[in-house]
Amino acid sequence: MSSFRELGVGDRVLKAIEEIGFETPTPVQQQAIPLLLQNQQDFLGLAQTGTGKTAAFGLPLLELLDENLHSVQALVLAPTRELCVQISKDFESFSKFMNFKIAAVYGGASMEKQIREIKGGAQIITATPGRLIDLIERKVINLKSIRFVVLDEADEMLNMGFQDDIEEILSHTPGEKRVWLFSATMPVEIRRIADRYMQNPHELTIGRRNEAAQNIEHHYYIVNERDRYAALKRILDAAPEIFAIVFARTKHDAQKIAENLIKDGYNADSLHGDLSQQQRDKVMSRFRSRLLQILVATDVAARGIDVDDVTHVIQYHLPDEAESYAHRSGRTARAGKSGISAVLVNRQEMGKIRQIEKKINAKFHLSKVPGAVEVCEQQLMKLIKKIKDVKVNEAGIAKYLPSVMDELAMLEKEELITRMVSIEFNRFLDYYRHAPDLNVDIAHSDKAGAGKNYADGAKVFINLGSMDGFNDSSMRKYAEEVSGIKADEISHVIIKGVYSFLHIPVQKLPLFIESFTGEVYKGRKVRVDSGNAPSGAGGGRGRREGGGNKGRSFRQDDRPFRSSRQDDRPFRSSKPGKKEKMKRW
Numbered sequence: 001m002s003s004f005r006e007l008g009v010g011d012r013v014l015k016a017i018e019e020i021g022f023e024t025p026t027p028v029q030q031q032a033i034p035l036l037l038q039n040q041q042d043f044l045g046l047a048q049t050g051t052g053k054t055a056a057f058g059l060p061l062l063e064l065l066d067e068n069l070h071s072v073q074a075l076v077l078a079p080t081r082e083l084c085v086q087i088s089k090d091f092e093s094f095s096k097f098m099n100f101k102i103a104a105v106y107g108g109a110s111m112e113k114q115i116r117e118i119k120g121g122a123q124i125i126t127a128t129p130g131r132l133i134d135l136i137e138r139k140v141i142n143l144k145s146i147r148f149v150v151l152d153e154a155d156e157m158l159n160m161g162f163q164d165d166i167e168e169i170l171s172h173t174p175g176e177k178r179v180w181l182f183s184a185t186m187p188v189e190i191r192r193i194a195d196r197y198m199q200n201p202h203e204l205t206i207g208r209r210n211e212a213a214q215n216i217e218h219h220y221y222i223v224n225e226r227d228r229y230a231a232l233k234r235i236l237d238a239a240p241e242i243f244a245i246v247f248a249r250t251k252h253d254a255q256k257i258a259e260n261l262i263k264d265g266y267n268a269d270s271l272h273g274d275l276s277q278q279q280r281d282k283v284m285s286r287f288r289s290r291l292l293q294i295l296v297a298t299d300v301a302a303r304g305i306d307v308d309d310v311t312h313v314i315q316y317h318l319p320d321e322a323e324s325y326a327h328r329s330g331r332t333a334r335a336g337k338s339g340i341s342a343v344l345v346n347r348q349e350m351g352k353i354r355q356i357e358k359k360i361n362a363k364f365h366l367s368k369v370p371g372a373v374e375v376c377e378q379q380l381m382k383l384i385k386k387i388k389d390v391k392v393n394e395a396g397i398a399k400y401l402p403s404v405m406d407e408l409a410m411l412e413k414e415e416l417i418t419r420m421v422s423i424e425f426n427r428f429l430d431y432y433r434h435a436p437d438l439n440v441d442i443a444h445s446d447k448a449g450a451g452k453n454y455a456d457g458a459k460v461f462i463n464l465g466s467m468d469g470f471n472d473s474s475m476r477k478y479a480e481e482v483s484g485i486k487a488d489e490i491s492h493v494i495i496k497g498v499y500s501f502l503h504i505p506v507q508k509l510p511l512f513i514e515s516f517t518g519e520v521y522k523g524r525k526v527r528v529d530s531g532n533a534p535s536g537a538g539g540g541r542g543r544r545e546g547g548g549n550k551g552r553s554f555r556q557d558d559r560p561f562r563s564s565r566q567d568d569r570p571f572r573s574s575k576p577g578k579k580e581k582m583k584r585w
């Protein structure tokens with residue numbers, strides 16, 4: 001693998017990206033940068049979002065432009081205002097040690113400022129199509145000296161109805177120029193644009209067409225329609241550190257789900273087309289800076305969202321098109337990270353999962369909506385992490401310490417810890433005591449279909465879980481390594497904190513158990529057992545979900561910990577704004 005220097009990036013850009021922290025080029029950069037630097041041909045790159053595309057075209061572009069030429073030399077078109085601003089910010093960072101003037105031109109913001117920037121000698125313009133046309137018509141921008149046009153997320157631009165605008169913009173540019181087009185998918189309309197406006201483009205496919213990113217785990221949960229919302233909350237509750245985008249089908253759904261989540265004490269907000277540009281900006285800026293933990297969005301509003309570190313994309317409803325699924329799920333697992341795309345479906349929708357699997361060439365895992373035990377366990381782990389990470393206010397607490405110590409002097413360390421932790425944990429357990437199992441029992445359904453394997457497999461307990469660093473796929477790999485049973489023969493994996501369950505073919509059960517004899521993982525003896533967690537598998541971890549729905553109903557109010565805790569926000573990166581209400585996260 002080559003370094004950025006070996007790819008041909010110059011010293012000043014190298015210094016800038018080193019400051020940003022780019023060490024190794026991503027695959028799309030590896031392939032695109034040397035090609036684009038040669039500047040021999042137009043370029044058509046099929047690459048997912050979040051793969052480092054911006055630098056893949058941005059770095060060569062900066063090398064190829066002339067700082068001393070004070071005219072518009074490069075135009076980058078992007079589908080959304082957010083992406084447009086992001087690209088211009090990235091360009092500012094990449095060119096920190098150069099001398100370029102960059103203007104971002106997009107709708108919903110003051111035109112005067114943008115006009116000033118253009119007239120001030122902008123050499124690079126990043127733009128959304130609508131506003132650019134406006135400015136061309138007002139004769140503020142002259143594209144006659146353009147040498148490079150980049151069409152970023154071209155398929156998204158077409159989806160958003162910008163085809164005519166793009167064609168019009170291109171008609172204002174000189175014939176002698178390079179066009180670089182990036183797209184996550186290759187619909188016929190893109191091919192048509194390529195045929196019409198590009199000359200003999202060099203085509204590069206990074207990842208397969210229409211394929212979802214490799215490092216995304218796809219999970220689906222089968223629930224009754226009436227339990228959709230409660231299931232969403234369980235998923236959120238079982239992942240206390242989640243940083244998620246929830247996709248809804250309509251603006252109304254997005255608004256309603258967000259309102260309900262807020263009412264239920266979650267740190268959530270909505271993003272959809274009925275909000276003003278100002279409101280959307282505000283929501284996005286809170287999400288970007290992680291003041292907001294859960295963004296509930298429609299497909300259109302979420303296009304081009306390029307926030308790193310999104311841990312989960314949750315699809316409250318499946319999209320109508322499989323291609324939208326790839327776009328949605330691509331909002332996680334950016335920049336080489338991994339992520340989870342979780343889908344809630346009812347029984348009638350299970351067939352769609354298979355269609356999407358085929359389309360994106362990825363496998364979905366049937367997952368169980370977390371039950372009481374799992375939620376409590378995860379919240380407990382979060383509490384322990386909080387205790388470990390808490391900043392002690394030495395001065396503030398000092399005067400109380402002697403009497404506190406005195407009161408607690410009789411307790412042994414272990415007992416003390418148990419009691420402290422129980423204060424919170426009992427509350428979790430109490431709340432979830434009667435929480436119903438929200439999973440549809442497809443094994444006993446006449447439409448079993450997708451769940452058949454799961455029902456057929458033998459359930460095996462193993463005393464390793466997420467606390468040991470396992471997730472669904474690494475557990476499958478590990479089980480395969482030890483037992484020789486292929487990862488994809490394991491129909492279902494449930495990862496818990498300190499243990500997991502695997503569903504394996506019944507006839508292979510003896511072999512599986514046998515193969516773990518004497519197995520040690522990171523110094524710990526590995527135990528496997530058929531069936532449920534053996535008693536004593538850790539703190540009463542037998543499954544308790546589905547304990548009936550006696551007493552109060554959890555449907556409307558599935559909130560375990562609507563607490564008065566004021567400090568429980570792991571995602572707050574800076575001081576809370578005055579209006580920022582204290583939330584449960």
Ligand code: AMP
Nearest residue numbers: 022023024025026050051052053054335
């Ligand atoms: P993009 O696909 O351009 O939106 O990039 C996705 C994310 O990856 C952005 O946060 C970039 O800053 C980051 N990124 C791009 N290239 C690299 C690299 N070579 N090393 C580390 N991070 C990168």
